Amino acid sequence: MNKQKLIALLGCCLLLQAAFAQKPAERPKIVVGMMVDQMRWDFLYRYSQRYGPGGFKRLLREGFSCENTLINYAPTVTACGHTSVYTGSVPAVHGIISNGWYNRALNREMYCAEDSTVQPVGIPSEKGGMSPRNLLTSTVTDELRMATNFESKVVGFALKDRGAIFPAGHSANAAFWYDGGSGKVVTSTYYMQELPAWVQRFNDRKLPQQLLANGWNTLYPLNTYKQSEADNKDYEKPFGHEQLPVFPHQFKGRENGNVRSTPYGNTFTFEFAKAAIEGYGLGSGKVTDFLAVSFSSPDAVGHQFGPNSIEVEDVYLRLDKELAEFFSWLDQRFGKNNYLFFITADHGVSQSPGYLEEHRQPTGIINGKDAIAAVNKALDAQFGVPKGVLGVSAHQLYLNRPAFAERKVDMSVVEKTVIRVLKQQPGVVAAYSLSELGGAAIPEPAKTMFVNGFNEERGGDVLVIYKSGWKEGSRTGATHGLWYPYDAHIPLVWMGWGIKPGKTHRTTGMTDIAPTLAALLNIQMPSGNVGHVVTEIFDAGK
Secondary structure, rough: OOOOOOOOHHHHHHHHHHHHHHHOOOOOEEEEEEEEEOOOOOOHHHHHOOOOOOOOHHHHHHOOOEEEEEOOOOOOHHHHHHHHHHHHOOOOOOOOOOOOOOOOOOEEEEEEEEEOOOEEEEHHHOOEEEEOOOOOOOOOOHHHHHHOOOOOOEEEOOOHHHHHHHHHHHOOOOOEEEOOOEEEEEEOOOOOOOOHHHHHHHHHHOOHHHOOOOOOOOOOHHHHOOOOOOOOOOOOOOOOOOOOOOOOOOOOOHHHHHHHHHHHHHHHHHHHHHHHHHHOOOOOOOOOEEEEEOOHHHHHHHHHOOOOOOOHHHHHHHHHHHHHHHHHHHHHOOOOOEEEEEEEOOOOOOOOOHHHOOOOOOEEOOHHHHHHHHHHHHHHHHHOOOOOEEEEEEOEEEOOHHHHHHOOHHHHHHHHHHHHHHOOOOEEEEEEEHHHHHHHHOOOOOHHOOOOOOOOOOOOOEEEEEOEEEEEOOOOOOOOOOOHHHEEOOOEEEEOOOOOOOOEEEEEHHHHHHHHHHHHHOOOOOOOOOOOOHHHHHOOOO
């Protein structure tokens, strides 16, 4: 072989070697699913002038964004959102209809993740056990475990137990959450009998005390927060130990209970996410592993101060910096083409009624207790049943069916009375019998959202619908739970393995996330899936 042919052959070998080096793995080493509790879609852009290049801007630059992703059920609350993302389903099917609901068999309100057959691990047993047993379908994380004959490892974590448990699914290796009383990460006997040594070491670091030792002040000078209202607004809620809702916030002696209500709850979550990856060796095996992590602090801060507060702006500026650092850590550990990442939210958030009043927007306050009292009074007067409403959950009223049956009263007549009284209450735009919801004259997409949110076994009898901008309780703080876009429009951005840059403005649903993950991983979609694959991801860059 002459010299020129040898050089050409060596050149071809080098080119082939480079091509194989740049080719992504056949499967990602790990999927990292990140949910931000109460992150409205516009937060991707609202503070973008001060975002750095490596966080949210990197996501939008290198990833594929589904710009018009909407929740397709109501109520838009935490437990439903985390469950629907990972099941590809809706409360009507997966059964997690709210953070809690009235249980007719138990004759009481029950929590979404409560499980009397298990005990807490890491805290005293009297606090009660938690598990995913109330979830009626599989999750995409369950399907990954089954597709690999349980070789894939799945771990869930959030400061909130429900934010860890439902994404991790029934077959998870572990789900962990934060106990504010002890300041520790805990779990339950559903997963294990004792905390792993690496979790105990993590708890021994006492991160809440370290993170809040100097209180919470703004990342940048206070007067530079131009995307927010003034620091001291009468519709913000101060911390219980403070006189005013203003910076700096101090927490000496209260670190454990307050870390979730500060941006340092996000710091804590990132630190545990990295510790879990290392502790379980996630992404180091021959099959794909999954870390489902949820960031609960934006929800706590948003509820307290409202979405136009300096506190919320500071949370997102800090989250952007920490997200950039997390991406760098993932890059170094796995390689940019070897992990699949997505970010979304469980719900959005309304404006504070005080803020809406100030800017002449439609708003008002709903007194739920007075409304139920009025309903009960009418039911007592008309049918002789003093406690006609047993419970309220997910804007659904649970009526005392046995008491009305004993008096041989037709439930349809009872429901008409309830509806009549509810429609007289301030802030109520409509009320409907849930048994007749399918034929109700409700405009889309609201009608489908209400139908998707109603589970016949666990649901109530009458649905009440609030006016846009109205909030139950008081004019301070903010909340979520309604069908309106401010609660239902969430971010969805994919990045990493198998993802090419791009975006779509086509309407996509929260329930489209799980089947898209299943398609990317070549596994079965969850058992109750109603969503559709976001096919644009596979066409991006062509």
